[in-house]
Amino acid sequence: MKHTQQQNPTTELRRTQRCPRSSEWEPLLYDYAEGLADEQTRAAVEGHLASCAYCTAAMEDIRWMISALKSTAPEPREDLTKKVMARIRTEEEENGRVIAEALDARTGRILPDRTGTPLGRSVRRVSRMLGGVAAALVLVIGLVYLVPLLRSGSGAASSPSDILGEMQTDDGSFADGVFVGGRDETEAVTDAVGIGAVQGSKEPAVSDTVLIETPADGMPVILRIKGLSAERLQAVLSGLLTADGAPLVVTQTDDGYLVSPLSAFESAHEALRAAYPELGIEIVRAQTRPASYTDDAFYIQISEP
Amino acid sequence: MLFMTEKDAADDVLSEPDTADEDAALVRSAAAGNTHAFEQLTRKYERLVFRSAFYAVGHEEDAADLTQEILLRVWHGLPSFRGNARFLTWLTRIIRNTCADHLRKKRRTVQTESLSAMPDEEEIPIPEPADPAPESDPHAVYEKQETAGRVRDALQAMPEEYRILILMRDVEGMTYETIAGALGCEIGTVKSRLHRARALLRSHLASCEGAD
Numbered sequence: 001m002k003h004t005q006q007q008n009p010t011t012e013l014r015r016t017q018r019c020p021r022s023s024e025w026e027p028l029l030y031d032y033a034e035g036l037a038d039e040q041t042r043a044a045v046e047g048h049l050a051s052c053a054y055c056t057a058a059m060e061d062i063r064w065m066i067s068a069l070k071s072t073a074p075e076p077r078e079d080l081t082k083k084v085m086a087r088i089r090t091e092e093e094e095n096g097r098v099i100a101e102a103l104d105a106r107t108g109r110i111l112p113d114r115t116g117t118p119l120g121r122s123v124r125r126v127s128r129m130l131g132g133v134a135a136a137l138v139l140v141i142g143l144v145y146l147v148p149l150l151r152s153g154s155g156a157a158s159s160p161s162d163i164l165g166e167m168q169t170d171d172g173s174f175a176d177g178v179f180v181g182g183r184d185e186t187e188a189v190t191d192a193v194g195i196g197a198v199q200g201s202k203e204p205a206v207s208d209t210v211l212i213e214t215p216a217d218g219m220p221v222i223l224r225i226k227g228l229s230a231e232r233l234q235a236v237l238s239g240l241l242t243a244d245g246a247p248l249v250v251t252q253t254d255d256g257y258l259v260s261p262l263s264a265f266e267s268a269h270e271a272l273r274a275a276y277p278e279l280g281i282e283i284v285r286a287q288t289r290p291a292s293y294t295d296d297a298f299y300i301q302i303s304e305p
Numbered sequence: 306m307l308f309m310t311e312k313d314a315a316d317d318v319l320s321e322p323d324t325a326d327e328d329a330a331l332v333r334s335a336a337a338g339n340t341h342a343f344e345q346l347t348r349k350y351e352r353l354v355f356r357s358a359f360y361a362v363g364h365e366e367d368a369a370d371l372t373q374e375i376l377l378r379v380w381h382g383l384p385s386f387r388g389n390a391r392f393l394t395w396l397t398r399i400i401r402n403t404c405a406d407h408l409r410k411k412r413r414t415v416q417t418e419s420l421s422a423m424p425d426e427e428e429i430p431i432p433e434p435a436d437p438a439p440e441s442d443p444h445a446v447y448e449k450q451e452t453a454g455r456v457r458d459a460l461q462a463m464p465e466e467y468r469i470l471i472l473m474r475d476v477e478g479m480t481y482e483t484i485a486g487a488l489g490c491e492i493g494t495v496k497s498r499l500h501r502a503r504a505l506l507r508s509h510l511a512s513c514e515g516a517d
Contacts, residue, residue, distance in 0.1 A: 061507060068456050069471065070475070071452075072456045080351055081347045087377060088380055
């Protein structure tokens with residue numbers, strides 16, 4: 001049976017009577033096809049192929065697939081890295097003035113920040129966050145102070161990425177999301193995942209969800225942190241500031257908390273996502289909602305690092 | 306070895322056993338602001354990033370843009386990257402998130418456009434394959450393009466965690482040891498997952514063929 005590189009031999013495989021032990025042989029066929037089989041396995045495979053039309057066809061299928069994958073894989077343009085580096089160097093130049101201001105006048109070295117990272121990179125990170133909205137920065141700063149509260153109620157904070165990556169609560173569980181809602185973002189959300197449908201798991205929604213609503217305009221905000229007590233949530237939220245420097249208004253209701261304004265949460269999303277690309281922060285549509293919920297909801301989900 | 310040629314082996318830059326250590330050194334240097342170190346990382350992984358993006362979104366131009374965006378996100382995120390995770394693991398997470406963002410935005414755009422203004426079926430150009438050997442036979446060229454389209458469709462239909470395994474092993478030629486190290490799991494786990502991924506891919510390829 002001969003095939004050109006582009007012909008898929010699957011058709012031949014379909015026509016052949018199935019080998020009763022194909023599931024056992026198949027992993028060995030891959031090893032054989034990749035040249036990874038030892039001598040004993042090679043001899044066994046060759047012996048089996050001599051008498052099994054199905055596995056012979058499967059081997060052809062595997063060979064074709066591996067060959068097709070390699071031969072049809074697209075190549076990036078040659079100047080791709082050059083383009084990326086050009087953009088980075090432009091950014092570097094734009095940040096040059098800021099970095100220069102951070103140079104130690106005596107030694108000429110870049111002053112380290114409190115985490116030991118050269119200040120220039122930290123300055124750029126903060127600049128990116130400020131590139132969104134000032135309110136976003138306020139919220140990020142709020143989160144910086146949030147986790148130490150969650151963890152122990154005291155102690156020095158590590159870098160923001162450490163904090164966001166390890167939003168661990170008192171009971172040792174991981175915080176797995178910050179829910180955010182708003183009519184303005186309704187059209188911006190398309191993915192249909194229910195509340196609590198955390199990426200990679202199927203935990204049901206709202207049993208340990210803390211609900212926060214904005215009474216002024218009816219647009220809901222949900223802050224969902226597993227294991228977070230109501231008292232602690234209120235303590236944390238009361239520490240957050242709006243873009244104007246005013247504290248968020250937090251009022252406890254029968255089924256959650258009313259918080260305003262919503263704008264601080266909305267504007268945080270892009271800045272958080274840009275600052276922490278590895279955390280998988282997403283906005284998704286909520287399919288299910290608590291009884292008190294009166295509008296479509298979305299949340300920013302922070303997946304475990 | 307039946308399928309990997311000597312050239313393939315020479316191209317296997319990602320299969321070096323010291324990839325993780327080499328990455329760690331480059332990452333440390335790049336995180337401190339060394340653009341040359343980051344350029345080395347970029348050159349090393351640009352093909353994996355580009356192909357991951359291409360097979361996620363199915364469009365070469367979008368994949369090229371996404372590759373740039375992903376690499377910029379990596380650069381910006383390096384100061385917050387913690388050394389207790391492997392760079393490749395972190396990179397694949399950024400690839401996944403960036404592509405997912407793109408697909409969400411694209412779906413949103415499509416939803417807001419008037420259906421009447423849309424063509425029945427979007428024409429997606431097939432990019433040049435990795436081995437652009439000049440083909441004089443038009444039939445061979447056609448077959449190759451058809452195969453590329455089928456592979457693209459089949460991979461695009463795969464779950465991301467399976468697709469990245471196929472790309473690492475069968476396209477980039479990374480060793481099982483390197484993949485296991487990158488993903489932080491045992492070699493046996495990589496093999497069993499890859500086996501499932503390949504079985505699924507073969508099934509998708511068969512479906513694509515059946516649909517033709």
